[in-house]
Each structure stands twice: as C-alpha cells, then as structure tokens.
Amino acid sequence: MSVPRFWRRRRSLYSLEGSKCAKCGKLYFPSRLRCVECNSYELENYLFSGEGKIVTYSWVYTPPQGFDSSIPYCLAIVELVEGPRLTTQVVGLAEAEIKIGMPVEFSFRKISTEGDEGVITYGFKFRPKGYPNHKK
Amino acid sequence: MKDIAVVGVGNTKIGEWYDYSLRELTDEAIFKAIQSANINPKEIGATFVGSMSSGIFNQQEHISALVGPYSGVNSPALRVESACASGGSALRVAMMAINAGYYDTALVVGVEKMTDLIDIGDVTTALGTASDGEWELGVGATFPALFALMMRAHMHEYGSTLEEFASVAVKNHKNGSMNPDAQFPKAISMEAVMNSRIIADPVRLFDCSPISDGAAAVIVTSKEKAKKYTDDPIYIKGTGAGTDHIALHSRSSLTSLQSTKTAAETAFKMAKISPKDIDFMEVHDCFTIAEVITLEDLGLCDIGKGGKFTLDGETALNSTISVNPSGGLKSKGHPVGATGLYQVIEMFHQLRNEAGKRQVTKNNIGVTQNIGGSGATCVINVFSRSD
Amino acid sequence: MTEKNKTGIIGYGVYIPRFRIKLEEIARIWGQPGDVVSKALGVYEKSVPDMDEDTITISVEASRNALKMSNVNPDDIEAVYVGSESHPYAVKPTATIVAEAIGATPITTAADLEFACKAGTAGIQMCLGMVESNQIKVGLAVGADCSQGRPSDALEYTASAGACALIIGKENVIATIDHTESYTTDTPDFWRREGAHYPSHGGRFTGEPAYFKHVISAAENIMKNTKTTPEDFDYVIFHEPNSKYPLATAKTLGFSKEKVEPSLAVQYIGNTYSASSMIGLAAVLDIAKPDDRILMVSYGSGAGSDAFIYTITNEIEKHRGISPTVQGYIDHKVFLDYALYTKHRGKIRMH
Numbered sequence: 001m002s003v004p005r006f007w008r009r010r011r012s013l014y015s016l017e018g019s020k021c022a023k024c025g026k027l028y029f030p031s032r033l034r035c036v037e038c039n040s041y042e043l044e045n046y047l048f049s050g051e052g053k054i055v056t057y058s059w060v061y062t063p064p065q066g067f068d069s070s071i072p073y074c075l076a077i078v079e080l081v082e083g084p085r086l087t088t089q090v091v092g093l094a095e096a097e098i099k100i101g102m103p104v105e106f107s108f109r110k111i112s113t114e115g116d117e118g119v120i121t122y123g124f125k126f127r128p129k130g131y132p133n134h135k136k
Numbered sequence: 137m138k139d140i141a142v143v144g145v146g147n148t149k150i151g152e153w154y155d156y157s158l159r160e161l162t163d164e165a166i167f168k169a170i171q172s173a174n175i176n177p178k179e180i181g182a183t184f185v186g187s188m189s190s191g192i193f194n195q196q197e198h199i200s201a202l203v204g205p206y207s208g209v210n211s212p213a214l215r216v217e218s219a220c221a222s223g224g225s226a227l228r229v230a231m232m233a234i235n236a237g238y239y240d241t242a243l244v245v246g247v248e249k250m251t252d253l254i255d256i257g258d259v260t261t262a263l264g265t266a267s268d269g270e271w272e273l274g275v276g277a278t279f280p281a282l283f284a285l286m287m288r289a290h291m292h293e294y295g296s297t298l299e300e301f302a303s304v305a306v307k308n309h310k311n312g313s314m315n316p317d318a319q320f321p322k323a324i325s326m327e328a329v330m331n332s333r334i335i336a337d338p339v340r341l342f343d344c345s346p347i348s349d350g351a352a353a354v355i356v357t358s359k360e361k362a363k364k365y366t367d368d369p370i371y372i373k374g375t376g377a378g379t380d381h382i383a384l385h386s387r388s389s390l391t392s393l394q395s396t397k398t399a400a401e402t403a404f405k406m407a408k409i410s411p412k413d414i415d416f417m418e419v420h421d422c423f424t425i426a427e428v429i430t431l432e433d434l435g436l437c438d439i440g441k442g443g444k445f446t447l448d449g450e451t452a453l454n455s456t457i458s459v460n461p462s463g464g465l466k467s468k469g470h471p472v473g474a475t476g477l478y479q480v481i482e483m484f485h486q487l488r489n490e491a492g493k494r495q496v497t498k499n500n501i502g503v504t505q506n507i508g509g510s511g512a513t514c515v516i517n518v519f520s521r522s523d
Numbered sequence: 524m525t526e527k528n529k530t531g532i533i534g535y536g537v538y539i540p541r542f543r544i545k546l547e548e549i550a551r552i553w554g555q556p557g558d559v560v561s562k563a564l565g566v567y568e569k570s571v572p573d574m575d576e577d578t579i580t581i582s583v584e585a586s587r588n589a590l591k592m593s594n595v596n597p598d599d600i601e602a603v604y605v606g607s608e609s610h611p612y613a614v615k616p617t618a619t620i621v622a623e624a625i626g627a628t629p630i631t632t633a634a635d636l637e638f639a640c641k642a643g644t645a646g647i648q649m650c651l652g653m654v655e656s657n658q659i660k661v662g663l664a665v666g667a668d669c670s671q672g673r674p675s676d677a678l679e680y681t682a683s684a685g686a687c688a689l690i691i692g693k694e695n696v697i698a699t700i701d702h703t704e705s706y707t708t709d710t711p712d713f714w715r716r717e718g719a720h721y722p723s724h725g726g727r728f729t730g731e732p733a734y735f736k737h738v739i740s741a742a743e744n745i746m747k748n749t750k751t752t753p754e755d756f757d758y759v760i761f762h763e764p765n766s767k768y769p770l771a772t773a774k775t776l777g778f779s780k781e782k783v784e785p786s787l788a789v790q791y792i793g794n795t796y797s798a799s800s801m802i803g804l805a806a807v808l809d810i811a812k813p814d815d816r817i818l819m820v821s822y823g824s825g826a827g828s829d830a831f832i833y834t835i836t837n838e839i840e841k842h843r844g845i846s847p848t849v850q851g852y853i854d855h856k857v858f859l860d861y862a863l864y865t866k867h868r869g870k871i872r873m874h
Contacts, residue, residue, distance in 0.1 A: 005270065005274075006274075009270065030270075030271065055289070055390070056285045056286070056288045056289040056292070056390055057285065057288060058281050058284030058285050058287075058288060058336045058337055058338070058339070059334070059336065059337040060276065060278060060280070060281045060284075060335075060336045060337075061333075061334055061335055061336060061337075062256065062257075062260055062278060062280065062335055062336070063257065063260070063276060063278065064257060064260045064261040064264050064273060064276065064278055065255075065257040065258060065260075065261045067276050069276065072334075072337070073276060075275075075276055075277055075281045075284075075285065075336070076285070077285055077384065077385045077390070085385040085386070086271065086385055087268075087271060087272050087275055087277050087285075087383065087384065087385045088275055089275060089276050100288075100289075100292050111274070111275060111276070112274075112276070121274075123275070124275075
C-alpha cells in the first residue's frame with residue numbers, strides 16, 4: 001500500500017482505533033470523519049478491545065502482490081464484540097483448528113511489503129483468544 | 137420508461153488473445169455489430185464503453201476516446217465502470233440517455249484485455265481493486281477469497297455441499313461446449329471440479345471463471361426506431377440496478393446480495409413479470425457460489441437451496457429454467473467489462489432462435505444478471521421478443 | 524553508580540513466536556551428532572518467527588503485554604527505546620512504530636538502540652535516568668530480536684526470536700531498580716558489517732576475553748559497590764547465549780545452581796539476543812515473591828555488560844495472571860523441519 005494511504009490509517013491498523021459518534025453513540029471501524037447515522041462531525045477516537053469472533057473464513061492459496069504471509073493464509077471476517085465487522089487474516093493456528101464462531105483477539109503483524117526496498121505495512125491480524133494459553 | 141430495442145450485436149470469441157490489442161478486439165466487435173444492425177456509423181448518436189480496468193491491465197485510461205474513433209465511430213463517448221458489471225452498467229446508461237431523448241441510437245461496447253498482465257499476482261491485485269482497496273485487498277483479500285468467505289458461510293448456514301456447487305460448473309461447461317464463442321467449450325466432470333486445485337478454500341480452480349480477453353458490442357435504439365435496422369429486434373422490457381456497500385464485511389448478509397434483490401425488484405416491476413415468468417437467464421457465475429446465491433435472491437428456489445436446485449437439474453438447458461445456456465462466465469469466459477454485454481448477446485440469439493445446439497425452446501422472457509465486485513453492484517435486464 | 528530509590532519496573536511483557544526447530548534437526552543437515560550438540564550447548568530447540576513476524580511485530584506484542592499488566596495510561600509513556608540487532612529497517616526507527624502502536628505518540632522521545640545482545644538493557648538504563656530525574660513519568664525499554672544464524676555456523680543452533688518489554692516508572696512499582704552499573708571495553712568478539720547478511724564471530728574468543736570477562740567483572744563490581752555477596756540474592760540472571768555460559772558464570776561467582784536455573788529459558792527458545800537476559804528476568808519475575816532480590820547481568824558483544832539489582836515489592840501479586848508468562852509462551856510450540864525453517868528465516872533466494 002502506498003505510504004500516505006496506510007500512514008493515514010496507522011492508528012486503525014496498529015491498535016484497532018475506530019470512531020464513536022459523540023452525538024448518537026454509533027461505533028465505526030475503521031475511523032471516519034462524519035457519522036452517517038446522525039450526520040454529526042463530532043466523532044471521538046474509540047479504541048476497540050481487540051476481541052471478536054470468526055464469522056466466516058477461507059484459506060487462501062493465491063495472494064495479491066506484496067503479501068509475505070505463509071501460503072496458505074487464513075482470511076476471515078471477524079465481528080468485534082462491540083459490533084463492527086472487518087476483514088482480516090487469522091494467525092497462530094493450523095488449518096484444522098479454525099471454526100466459525102471461534103473467539104479471537106487482536107495480533108500485530110506484518111501485512112504487506114513493497115519489495116525488498118519499499119515500506120513495510122504493519123497492522124492487525126487476529127489469533128485465538130487467550131493466546132498462547134488458548135488451548136488450556 | 138420507453139422500451140429499448142437491441143438491433144444488432146457483435147463480439148469476439150473469448151480467449152487468451154496475445155496477438156490482438158484492446159482496440160483490435162473492440163474493432164472486431166463494433167464492426168460486427170454495425171453489420172448486424174446494418175447501420176451507418178454516422179447514425180450512432182453516442183458510444184458507451186464498459187471496461188473495468190484498462191488502466192491497470194493495459195496502462196490505458198480514457199478508452200472512450202480510444203475505442204470508437206479507431207473503429208470509425210466518432211460519436212460522443214463515455215466510459216462506464218462498475219467492476220464486473222461495467223458492461224451491464226454501460227447498457228443502462230445508454231438506455232437512460234435514449235429515454236431522456238438525448239440520442240436516438242447508441243453503440244454499447246464492453247471490453248477487457250486481461251492477458252497483457254502476465255504475473256498472476258498482478259492480475260489478482262488488479263481484480264482486487266473491485267473490492268475495498270484499503271480494508272479488503274489491503275489486508276490480503278483476493279476475489280476468490282471473498283467469494284470463498286460467502287461460500288463457507290452458505291455451507292455453514294444451509295448445509296449446502298461441494299457437489300451442489302460443482303454441479304453449477306458441470307452444467308455450465310455442458311452448455312458452453314455448444315457455444316462456438318466460448319473460451320473453454322469442453323464438458324467437465326463432477327470429479328474434475330471437486331478435485332481441482334484449491335484457490336481459496338473452499339473455492340477450487342473449477343469453481344472460478346477464467347482470465348479472459350474479449351469484446352462485445354450491441355446497438356440499441358428506441359422501440360419506435362428498431363424496425364429501421366432489423367426485422368427482428370429484441371426488447372428490453374425492464375431494467376433495474378442495485379448498489380450495496382463495497383466491502384463484504386459491511387453488508388447485512390454474507391449469503392444473499394441486496395443489490396440483486398433491489399435490481400430484480402425494479403426490473404421485474406417495470407417488465408410486469410414475476411420470477412416464475414422467466415424462461416431463461418444469463419447470470420453472473422464468476423464463482424459457482426454466485427450462481428447459487430442468485431437463484432435464491434431471485435426467488436427461483438428456496439433460500440439455501442440454490443445448489444440443490446442445480447444438482448437436481450432444475451437449471452439445466454430446457455428444464456424448469458435454463459440458466460446460463462451460453463456456458464456462463466465459467467465456460468464461456470469472463471472478460472470483465474464485456475461480460476454484461478455477452479449476456480445481452482446471448483439473449484439476442486436465444487430470443488431470435490439463432491442459438492443452434494444450445495437453443496432454449498421455451499423462450500418468451502429472458503433475464504440477464506450482471507454483478508460487480510463481490511456483489512456491491514448488480515444490473516438486471518428483462519428481455520423479450522414481443523414489443 | 525546509583526543509590527537505592529523507588530524507580531523501578533511497573534510492568535513487563537514478553538513475546539516468543541510459536542514455531543520451533545530442534546537443534547538435532549539443524550545438526551542433521553550439517554552432518555553433526557544432534558544429541559552431542561544439544562548437550563554441549565544445553566539447548567534443545569529454538570524459536571523461529573512466523574513469515575509475517577519481525578523485530579517490530581514482536582516488540583509491539585511484548586509492549587502490549589507489559590502495558591496490560593502495568594495498567595499505565597499510554598499517554599504517560601514519554602520515552603520508547605527498542606534495542607535490537609535485527610531492526611527491519613537500517614534507517615527508520617522501530618521505536619516510532621512501537622510508540623504509535625501502543626498509543627504513546629506524539630508526546631514522547633524515541634530511539635532505536637544497537638549493542639548486540641545488550642541493546643535492550645541499555646534502554647532500561649536510559650529510561651531509569653529519565654524517570655529518576657523526573658524528566659518523564661514513565662518509560663518503555665524493549666529488547667527484541669529475530670536473529671539470523673549463518674548456515675552451518677555454530678551460532679545457527681541458537682540464534683532465535685523473542686522480545687521483552689519493561690515499563691519503568693515510580694508509581695505502583697513491582698520491582699525497584701536499586702542499582703545499575705556497566706562494564707564496557709572495545710572487544711570485537713562478534714560483528715556484522717553494514718550490508719553483510721550474516722554476522723561473523725571470533726569462535727572461542729567470544730568466551731573468556733568477551734562474555735566471561737565482562738559479565739563477571741560487571742557482577743563483581745556491582746556487588747563490591749553495594750557490599751553484597753551471592754548469598755544476598757534469591758535469583759541471578761546472566762545473558763543466555765546457551766545454558767552453559769550462565770551456569771558456568773554462576774559457579775565462578777559463587778551462586779548456587781538453583782538461583783540461576785529458573786531464568787534459563789534459553790534451553791527451549793534459544794538465544795533471543797537483545798531479549799535474552801530480559802526474558803530471563805521476566806521468567807524470574809513470573810515466580811518471584813515480595814522482598815526477593817535479583818541480580819541481572821546482560822552481555823552484548825563489542826563488548827559490554829549492564830548489571831542491575833532489583834528488589835521485588837508487595838505490588839507484584841496484584842499484577843499476576845494478566846499477561847501471558849514466559850512459560851506460557853514456551854509451552855505453545857509447533858515444530859518445523861529445516862526446509863520450512865529456511866523459508867521462515869528468508870534464507871531461500873527468491874529473487
């Protein structure tokens with residue numbers, strides 16, 4: 001991803017920071033400037049807890065350019081406990097271990113790189129909740 | 137809303153055409169359409185070009201100016217883009233322009249020349265721009281992966297099986313084997329589909345439509361002027377479109393497309409039909425799951441049962457409802473921006489009883505459904521031979 | 524060098540990637556007897572980062588764990604130092620990404636440190652100075668590495684990946700930093716030139732004139748200056764390039780085996796370089812009791828040792844069970860063969 005594009009969104013990428021409308025309370029991930037529910041511009045930073053669950057997933061064998069992940073990597077839609085959904089990779093588990101409904105938590109990983117000399121984009125991926133003690 | 141008529145069509149065979157450039161493909165389609173309509177190019181009031189990604193695939197934007205004049209059509213031109221629904225959307229814009237009285241007759245051409253990008257990672261990335269670039273493509277989501285997320289959700293919610301999805305590919309290849317313009321006119325077996333290479337689990341290679349080059353063109357005019365160009369025009373009785381959030385994770389359902397439902401409601405109301413009136417359809421089977429969901433969204437079968445409906449043979453050629461008699465995107469090919477117009481051309485041939493071995497015999501009402509991205513856009517048109 | 528005061532550790536966190544490779548698997552490739560190699564080093568397996576992990580990602584994970592335990596407001600963190608010899612960028616700091624990720628920006632100072640395996644502990648000293656002098660309320664010192672071993676070289680057996688983050692402050696201290704002093708000389712026992720892919724080292728020269736000289740001297744000096752002896756300490760931690768060196772050092776200085784063993788995470792995770800002595804410290808903090816006294820001596824090639832004396836406070840019990848322990852990370856593992864290991868470590872030429 002180009003530098004300004006991910007830099008602009010670094011807090012959403014790095015720590016799951018979104019927005020909360022001060023007027024109507026609606027939560028957004030990623031952050032945005034205007035509430036489409038009540039049209040207010042008074043949106044505050046809101047740090048999501050990082051907890052969520054798997055809604056659906058797929059193990060991807062043909063990545064787009066710049067993705068360092070192991071092939072296959074797990075792509076999923078995660079629903080955060082606070083409500084919003086996002087698309088993300090799931091790490092820290094083997095293919096047989098993932099299940100729809102499984103609780104997951106935020107994990108900080110490399111997302112993509114632009115070749116050997118370009119910038120590295122870091123951000124969120126999700127892993128089993130309670131990692132590394134999630135199997136206990 | 138005035139009825140619009142399709143009075144001429146032309147297209148290239150779909151395939152990997154390394155020898156031909158984008159403009160050479162469109163020239164073949166445009167000239168064939170002009171001949172088909174027996175129209176003087178000077179009578180074409182406007183040109184609408186549908187293409188998703190000539191900028192990335194071919195380093196070429198502004199193709200509205202490239203395509204028409206190269207083929208001797210110098211009318212005012214516009215490019216229309218809505219990912220894989222670009223072709224269907226370009227047709228809609230032409231219809232609106234004619235209805236509004238700006239032009240009498242329009243040329244609508246769709247094209248995609250994908251094989252200029254030879255690295256599969258680059259192609260995957262280019263196609264990925266139809267998703268949310270920052271929050272889907274940007275985190276590693278590819279198109280096969282997004283449809284795989286839907287397929288898995290569908291299997292989890294409804295218990296649909298891999299055989300059911302595979303039967304979509306089998307049927308479409310059977311139909312496509314009778315289509316001389318198809319990229320892969322070869323029947324395939326259920327085993328071949330279910331054992332093909334995994335692309336994004338559970339989507340396998342043969343669940344996916346191919347990378348293709350192709351161009352398709354149609355000439356459209358108002359009902360009143362149609363007979364000037366052909367004795368046997370076909371008419372668009374209803375049209376509709378729907379737009380939903382671009383990202384799958386922003387939508388209310390992972391197993392149903394609101395955009396399809398909205399488009400269908402508008403189109404069917406305009407055409408005064410209900411789903412049971414539809415005799416045959418060309419739907420957007422970019423992935424087998426897409427065809428399954430479409431059957432459910434259009435009310436042709438129970439929710440969650442689209443796969444079973446197909447496996448049971450209800451959508452085979454000349455059964456309950458013939459779906460994708462052309463072979464669909466799967467067998468015929470999917471030159472992204474052109475696909476919506478290849479669907480219209482199939483309507484043209486089917487309604488005029490020119491479809492040869494794959495002719496649908498009961499062919500009063502035909503419907504095209506063209507999807508953009510992972511379902512954020514849908515364009516539906518209803519066709520009939522009777523005005 | 525310093526007097527006893529209330530500045531200390533207010534939170535700590537570690538992160539160790541889940542992949543492992545057994546030393547005998549590496550030995551198999553190079554035609555060496557695996558059990559002999561393992562026994563000689565006192566190391567059985569080492570940690571390997573995932574394809575999308577690097578020094579920056581593991582630093583963030585360790586820092587997040589430390590933050591969770593300390594319950595500190597990230598706005599109060601006004602210094603972030605990350606010590607490593609495998610920073611992903613040669614130019615562009617790891618520390619700013621860590622600072623951004625934990626919410627410490629923009630009112631903070633940040634810098635990356637390099638001093639072989641003691642870059643992390645240098646950061647502790649810098650935070651200590653800033654907090655002691657009341658220039659800042661809270662500082663974060665991280666030691667982290669995803670270290671590279673030259674194929675077939677002795678160090679390939681132990682070069683591994685791990686991170687440890689310490690949050691330093693004055694309120695709700697769980698372990699006071701009573702004293703720190705260092706012993707530094709110019710001794711080139713292990714180095715890597717700019718642009719070189721793998722480090723070089725002096726073989727047996729890395730032993731007596733390097734590791735042992737600096738660690739033992741720093742330990743002896745700090746005990747002399749604080750009038751303490753091995754009997755005054757409940758635990759001792761030395762930099763862990765393998766488990767033999769710290770055990771030998773403990774013996775030389777007169778510490779019983781039992782005092783050093785709890786810190787020897789190296790046996791199951793290898794040498795995490797800049798995180799090594801700090802993860803050893805974390806392993807001890809996971810089990811230590813109020814009033815326990817700890818001596819810790821790091822070592823960085825080039826060469827130097829930072830020595831610290833800590834005293835555990837009553838506060839520590841309140842902070843247990845919040846973040847994963849060292850043992851928790853050690854126990855969660857997936858083994859790789861040498862082929863997958865080379866893929867993970869980027870040793871396969873892709874371009």
